[in-house]
Amino acid sequence: MNKKLIILAVVVMVALFGTTLLFAQGPDGNKRKGKYTYRNVYKACAARGEVQSKTPIVSPADxxxxxxxxxxxxxxxxxxxCSTEWNKLSKEDMNDIYSYLYNYAADSPTPAKCK
Incomplete structure (x- = not known):
């Protein structure tokens, strides 16, 4: 009886922990590609003259x-x-940028240290 109770408790704990991990992952895009795309949006925007800097004005840790x-x-x-550039992005590019910003947010395990 005691063994069955322990096994049941372990199974429940594993199920709860596994479910928590599934919901805590965030977006499923490519964060490295997202960082590259995000920076390119601002390079194009700066070339057009809408912003002063070629580097993004918003950091993930903001x-x-x-x-x-x-x-x-x-x-x-x-x-x-840079609304012109943002409107040109595909769903995949938007998801990649979202993954980059989300995974390096201020309260993430690895927040962005610089822009």
Whole structure:
């Protein structure tokens, strides 16, 4: 009886832990490609003259993971500026950028240290 109870407790713990890991992963895009694409958006935008700097004006660490999630769910990209370039991005590129920003957010295990 005692063995069955212990086995049941272990199975329940593994099931709960595994479920938590599934929901805690965030977006499934390519964060390395997202960083590259994100930087290229601002290079194109600077070439057009809308922003002064070729480097992105918003760092991933400027917001938390929950804030990035809300921004990409609502598709509110106005504060990024460069709306012409953002409107040209494919769904895949947007997901990659989202992965980059989400995975290096202020409250992530590895927040971005610089822009």
């Amino acid at each position: 917001k938390t993971m929950a804030q990035w999630e809300r921004i990409f769910e609502k598709k509110k990209f106005d504060f990024f500026k």
